[in-house]
Amino acid sequence: MGIYVHIPFCKKRCLYCDFFSTTLLERREAYIEAVITEIAARRNEADEPVRTIYIGGGTPSQLQAEQIRRIIEAIGTDEAKEITMELNPGDATNEYLQTIRQAGVNRLSIGIQSFQDRLLELIGRRHNAQQAIEAVQMAKEAGFENMSIDLMYALPTQTMKEWKADMEAALRLGIQHISTYGLMYEEGTALTQLRDQGQITPVDEETENAMYDRLCERLGQAGFVHYEVSNFALPGYESKHNGCYWNGTPYIGIGAGAHSYVGHIRSWNPSDIETYISGIINGTLQRESETLTERDLYNESIMLGLRTNKGVPRSQIKGDMEHWIASGLLCQTADGHIVATRKGIHILNRIIEDLMI
Numbered sequence: 001m002g003i004y005v006h007i008p009f010c011k012k013r014c015l016y017c018d019f020f021s022t023t024l025l026e027r028r029e030a031y032i033e034a035v036i037t038e039i040a041a042r043r044n045e046a047d048e049p050v051r052t053i054y055i056g057g058g059t060p061s062q063l064q065a066e067q068i069r070r071i072i073e074a075i076g077t078d079e080a081k082e083i084t085m086e087l088n089p090g091d092a093t094n095e096y097l098q099t100i101r102q103a104g105v106n107r108l109s110i111g112i113q114s115f116q117d118r119l120l121e122l123i124g125r126r127h128n129a130q131q132a133i134e135a136v137q138m139a140k141e142a143g144f145e146n147m148s149i150d151l152m153y154a155l156p157t158q159t160m161k162e163w164k165a166d167m168e169a170a171l172r173l174g175i176q177h178i179s180t181y182g183l184m185y186e187e188g189t190a191l192t193q194l195r196d197q198g199q200i201t202p203v204d205e206e207t208e209n210a211m212y213d214r215l216c217e218r219l220g221q222a223g224f225v226h227y228e229v230s231n232f233a234l235p236g237y238e239s240k241h242n243g244c245y246w247n248g249t250p251y252i253g254i255g256a257g258a259h260s261y262v263g264h265i266r267s268w269n270p271s272d273i274e275t276y277i278s279g280i281i282n283g284t285l286q287r288e289s290e291t292l293t294e295r296d297l298y299n300e301s302i303m304l305g306l307r308t309n310k311g312v313p314r315s316q317i318k319g320d321m322e323h324w325i326a327s328g329l330l331c332q333t334a335d336g337h338i339v340a341t342r343k344g345i346h347i348l349n350r351i352i353e354d355l356m357i
């Protein structure tokens with residue numbers, strides 16, 4: 001099983017972000033105490049060894065390396081194959097990276113997003129391109145051999161030339177995994193407000209699709225396997241933890257707002273750090289939950305399966321897929337699985353919705 005630990009603290013908010021996070025950094029230690037208490041209470045919940053740990057956020061690198069060590073120690077790493085931590089390039093120092101490596105972190109997910117300083121500034125990131133390059137270098141020196149970076153495309157005013165330069169810069173880093181996301185204008189974010197006021201212009205859909213296509217081609221040429229819509233890895237470096245989410249392996253989510261999935265029951269902690277801290281410390285935490293029905297499980301298998309290069313076994317699909325196959329948006333693999341084609345990925349949500357029951 002997997003364990004996800006949510007660290008909701010950020011030094012400052014990025015303009016596009018609608019994730020659950022807070023800048024109340026003074027609450028970090030109280031939060032970690034609650035996290036460690038929750039781990040002790042729940043780590044045996046799924047009755048399976050912990051094989052992957054993912055410390056995500058927010059910005060986990062806003063914790064002291066010592067706090068990261070305490071979290072990992074509380075979980076125990078006897079059978080953990082992959083221990084990932086998200087890192088903001090602005091937080092990287094040699095000492096920090098060496099200490100978290102010694103604490104057991106063996107995979108980093110670095111939020112680079114872009115190598116263009118003007119774009120980083122535009123979306124409110126607090127690091128620059130040089131810091132990103134140096135963070136990867138320092139991580140290599142600290143002994144990290146498994147690194148992922150996040151890249152964003154379709155940023156306001158971003159040109160294809162800049163996007164191509166970003167891909168080349170990413171490949172020069174010699175990392176093993178790349179996650180990419182087209183910018184989304186989420187309701188209530190500062191960036192959406194700027195768009196609505198006419199102060200920034202989103203890139204058009206055609207350019208966004210062309211950027212995605214170029215990405216798939218370029219990373220394919222560089223030997224990366226496109227194993228999920230947003231994820232590319234050198235062979236053998238696919239994220240094991242994310243695999244839990246895609247193949248139904250149980251996982252326990254620790255921390256405010258974290259979701260768990262054990263025995264067809266999905267549950268989640270409150271998305272408020274004070275409610276979470278007091279609930280854990282007083283033993284009164286209310287966790288909401290839902291039991292997935294057969295229908296829910298089917299819909300999830302379509303939704304998640306079609307996002308991966310493994311697809312969904314043809315025999316398991318209940319909806320009418322023939323017209324999608326005829327129009328070249330889905331296709332069948334040699335082993336009888338249905339997968340989305342590149343063209344299909346552009347409208348994947350529509351296809352998924354059509355095949356759900």
Ligand code: SF4
Pocket residue numbers: 009010012013014017018019021057058059
């Ligand atoms: S660092 Fe991540 S979680 Fe924090 S505000 Fe930026 S995008 Fe959101």
